[in-house]
Amino acid sequence: MQDKIILDANESIICPKCAHEFTLGDGITRQTIDRHAEEFEALLKAGRDELEKHLTRDAQRKATQAAAAEIAKLQEQVSNAKRAERDAQASIEQARKDAREKAAADAEQERKALQEDLARKDAAIKGFREQEIELRRQKQAVEEQQRNMELELQRKLDEERGKITVAIAQREADRFVMMEAEWRKKFDDAQKSNDDLRRKLEQGSQQLQGEVLELEVEQSLTTTFFHDLIEEVKKGVRGADVMQTVRTAAGIPAGKIIWEAKRAENWSDKWLHKLKDDQQDAKADLAVLVTTVMPKGVTDPFTRIGDVWVISPQVLRPMAETLRVILLETHKLRQANVGKSEKVEQLYAYLSSPTFSQRIRTVLDTFSGMQTDLDSERRALTKIWAKRQTQIDRVTKSMVTVVGELQGIAQESLPDLQQIDTLEAIALPEPEQTANH
Incomplete structure (x- = not known):
């Protein structure tokens, strides 16, 4: 390709032979200048076209690279999103599984508790039925004995009258x-x-009557709950009448209940204050006042005043059974949920x-x-x-x-x-x- 340069028409040129200085425009004809200008324009246009093609290819290459990088970035984000979705789905499945297992465990525990309660009730009913059968049997035996005795007496009378x-x-x-x-x-x-x-x-005397009621409470608790420790508070010693330490079948203490027996004609609020003080001194979980006279306005056989249960003697055994079950269940919850005080608060709210x-x-x-x-x-x-x-x-x-x-x-x-x-x-x-x- 022929090399070409661009010069200004006013460019000064010196003749190598005579050293005459003249402008380029004076030494070249207008036709030559126009011809060279057209070639320059064509050359400039070809360079411009080549430059545009080069710039276009470079822009396309850069756009392709940028698009590929953007697509790779988007694909990575999609992959991360899918991975996060799978992790979230796995977490949800695990949470559902844990919830189902916990619900099944709670349902099984409640079912066992209901079965134990039902078994105790069935045993009590069976005992009452056996007692009724025994009483009826004794009644029939006594009636038969009386009939035989009357017949024997009549025979002896007839025999003696004949003699x-x-x-x-x-x-x-x-x-x-x-x-x-x-x-x-x-x-x-x-x-x-x-x-x-x-x-x-x-x-x-009122004191003797109170001692009789106290002995009845102690005897009823001793014969009913042979697993528990029933302690009588000695006369002259500060405290309630009977202290019951509830123990599990394995002999582990689960709580304490203090019992106070009152047999009087009139109710006194001082009994409650004294029993609360005794409860604090003994560090007992529950306090029960067994009284033959209920507070004014109370017609039910039991009620709760503050933190003290006030009951009549005829509901002593069922109330003792209920409170004992509460302490045992509370003990189980404490063992199963050590450090979870909110469970105890929920239990207290349920009891109240x-x-x-x-x-x-x-x-x-x-x-x-x-x-x-x-x-x-x-x-x-x-x-x-x-x-x-x-x-x-x-x-x-x-x-x-x-x-x-x-x-x-x-x-x-x-x-x-x-x-x-x-x-x-x-x-x-x-x-x-x-x-x-």
């Missing part, structure tokens, strides 16, 4: 008269002693809620109904036994009177009637003793 034909000696008559008088005297003395004893018991009181009231009402039915049956049996005893006493007395009259008439002609003396040994237990058995 009596003449009166027996006056000596025997006098002896029977003296014996009858002695019996009457013994009966009168026994009746008087019984009346005196009953009057003394009814007029017993109307739902818990309603459930306790339902259990106690059911127990009271069963206790009432049992007391009614006991009173009915006692009434029947007393009636039978009166009939037997009347028959025995009539028989002895007849024998005495016959002996007075027959003098000593009927010595066989002396066997009637053995009837004194035939006696049934008193109705009160039979009822106790």
